[in-house]
Amino acid sequence: MSLFLLKMPAGPIRVSRVQMVLYAFLLFLLIYFLRGRKAAIGVQSSHPVFHALGKDRGKLTTSVVNVKAAVPQTPMETPWGAQLVWGDSRKSVHRRAQFARQGIHTGLLAFVVGTYAKFVRRFLSSAETYFLPGQMVTYYVLTDNARSLEPPVELGPNRRLKVISVAELPGWEKLAYRRMILLEETIKDTIGNEVEYLYCVDIDQEFVAPVGEEILGDLVATLHPELFGMPRNSFPFEIEKDSSAFVAENEGDFYYTSELYGGLVSELYRLARVCSMLILQDQANGVLVKGLEESYLNRYLINHRPTCVLSPEYSWWDSALAADVPVPRLVSLGRQCEALDTQKKEEFKC
Ligand code: UDP
Numbered sequence: 340m341s342l343f344l345l346k347m348p349a350g351p352i353r354v355s356r357v358q359m360v361l362y363a364f365l366l367f368l369l370i371y372f373l374r375g376r377k378a379a380i381g382v383q384s385s386h387p388v389f390h391a392l393g394k395d396r397g398k399l400t401t402s403v404v405n406v407k408a409a410v411p412q413t414p415m416e417t418p419w420g421a422q423l424v425w426g427d428s429r430k431s432v433h434r435r436a437q438f439a440r441q442g443i444h445t446g447l448l449a450f451v452v453g454t455y456a457k458f459v460r461r462f463l464s465s466a467e468t469y470f471l472p473g474q475m476v477t478y479y480v481l482t483d484n485a486r487s488l489e490p491p492v493e494l495g496p497n498r499r500l501k502v503i504s505v506a507e508l509p510g511w512e513k514l515a516y517r518r519m520i521l522l523e524e525t526i527k528d529t530i531g532n533e534v535e536y537l538y539c540v541d542i543d544q545e546f547v548a549p550v551g552e553e554i555l556g557d558l559v560a561t562l563h564p565e566l567f568g569m570p571r572n573s574f575p576f577e578i579e580k581d582s583s584a585f586v587a588e589n590e591g592d593f594y595y596t597s598e599l600y601g602g603l604v605s606e607l608y609r610l611a612r613v614c615s616m617l618i619l620q621d622q623a624n625g626v627l628v629k630g631l632e633e634s635y636l637n638r639y640l641i642n643h644r645p646t647c648v649l650s651p652e653y654s655w656w657d658s659a660l661a662a663d664v665p666v667p668r669l670v671s672l673g674r675q676c677e678a679l680d681t682q683k684k685e686e687f688k689c
């Protein structure tokens with residue numbers, strides 16, 4: 340066996356050829372790993388958000404995206420054993436095939452009040468392309484302005500639109516407190532057993548990639564893209580002890596967004612009823628929560644853990660904080676605008 344003499348500060352050491360090769364290999368691995376961690380992602384094509392805003396991302400690429408990690412983390416299960424959904428996973432492909440044969444009727448419900456009317460057509464036409472393609476879908480639009488849907492958006496076979504009138508109330512905070520109550524009333528008075536599954540969505544969003552049967556579950560919540568993978572102490576749970584949305588320090592697995600949640604109609608009715616009660620209780624006691632409706636939603640989902648958790652692919656916008664995901668599927672145009680600096684906001688007419 341040939342030996343090499345290495346001069347070290349503590350004196351010369353004898354090293355065999357095999358040991359030399361091993362050390363070189365370990366050094367190579369270390370360098371490779373460190374370089375991989377540092378690599379910034381390069382996005383090849385124009386981002387859909389900028390198509391949605393009617394612009395090409397062009398100059399924005401470097402400033403917003405490059406700080407994120409190269410490889411998205413995609414855990415497949417929550418700590419309590421519920422499925423964590425990524426659209427292109429093998430499990431999702433299997434679930435799409437499984438449900439596709441069954442003919443499921445799903446409702447998609449959104450509020451369109453005041454200035455948000457400008458989002459409704461883009462939202463619906465993107466849902467026609469990407470939301471449960473080929474399945475029976477009823478859109479429930481709760482609006483103070485039915486004329487925003489004239490002329491009607493063209494819908495595919497087995498797809499229909501129901502417009503439900505709601506009274507306009509000045510101030511968006513009022514609506515934020517009323518949405519759960521209106522959802523409860525609408526399920527009771529209008530939706531009933533018309534659909535099997537029902538999903539609530541913010542209207543200032545756009546589907547940019549397929550969202551299929553993989554999202555169907557009893558109680559479904561979506562991970563907030565800017566808080567996915569972040570430590571528990573960064574979650575903006577309600578900290579006001581007098582509030583019925585209060586979350587103690589030892590509670591809460593994830594922070595969920597209110598941009599998309601749903602499940603079986605019966606489950607969603609229960610969720611809306613409990614959240615409405617908590618909201619009314621706080622209002623009666625003069626308690627104001629920080630995160631409005633989202634605080635109550637998160638409180639409810641701690642007590643009733645979702646059976647299906649959607650990854651941030653299903654609620655995403657391009658910001659320095661948003662988790663990198665394999666395929667953004669539902670993008671918030673409103674939050675996207677918030678993530679831009681003042682100059683970009685003007686440029687994109689946010
Ligand atoms: N919304 C509306 N009119 C308003 C405010 C809100 O129709 O004046 C509806 C709309 O569907 C919107 C959703 O409520 O997408 C959530 O409101 P917002 O986007 O302001 O809440 P955020 O996403 O910022 O929490």
